[in-house]
Amino acid sequence: MPGTPIVVFDGECALCNGFVAWLIRHDKNAVFKVAGSAGDVGKAIVAAAGLEGEVVQSTIVVWDGTRGLTRSDAVLAIATKLGWPWRALGIGRALPRAWRDAVYGAIAQRRARLGAEDPACGVPPAELVAQWRSRLATRADVPGESENLAT
Template sequence: MNTTTDAGGPIILFDAECILCSANAQLVLSNDRQKRFRLASMQGPVGAALYRRFGIDPTNPDSIIVVDGDHMLRDSDAVLAIYAGLGWPWKALSIFKAVPRFIRDPLYRMIARNRYRIFGKRDSCWLPAPEFRDRIL
């Protein structure tokens, strides 16, 4: 039994060097009132292991993923699941589920591939404020 993934709710795996990704992680931590989500960076051992578990190279990931037990969401489905899990007003973004995935995912992947060029890259991994450290794996 893997208690890292089996207990405590879904895990959002993100790029802690990406400015957009770490800003999104901060948004999740600040707005997840029910403390539903935990986060792991792809640069850390937990995040890298989970990326590999689902067949994604953690040194060159093409997607954010959300892992809930043995289930994994990626690309736009992962992003929409995160915002739906935060509750209102973020849940309103679930309306984009009406847009077919064959439209949503290529747009997501284009942004993901160019995230450093568009938003920038940190010199070191982002670290959460002390009050959120218990939710980082």
């Protein structure tokens, strides 16, 4: 991926928040930044990727600086940038996208049934708060946004 990849997620979704907490724990080299979809940065990334704003209500988006990846493509892009054993999930690209996205969709359907009290999801645990905040993308991370900040 060219540039620092940014994961845009639905900050109101317990499953998405849980995934980001998992990502921060396993992204030992701090490869990824994160942005909530409701914030200015998340909205700017989705727009820069040419995606509809509603897309983040049903999938995460991985922005690589030139394009936005969604659904199974996003998950596989994340996995291949992490260490072992997660990198091995990249072999999933050999499967047809329709199959991969069907699995992604089945997991995503669970998100509506999860509450913030679910121990596997929710807001970051206290020990991850500082690390989570250090990974937040800023408007300067979005192409064209640093020029907008100067005006």
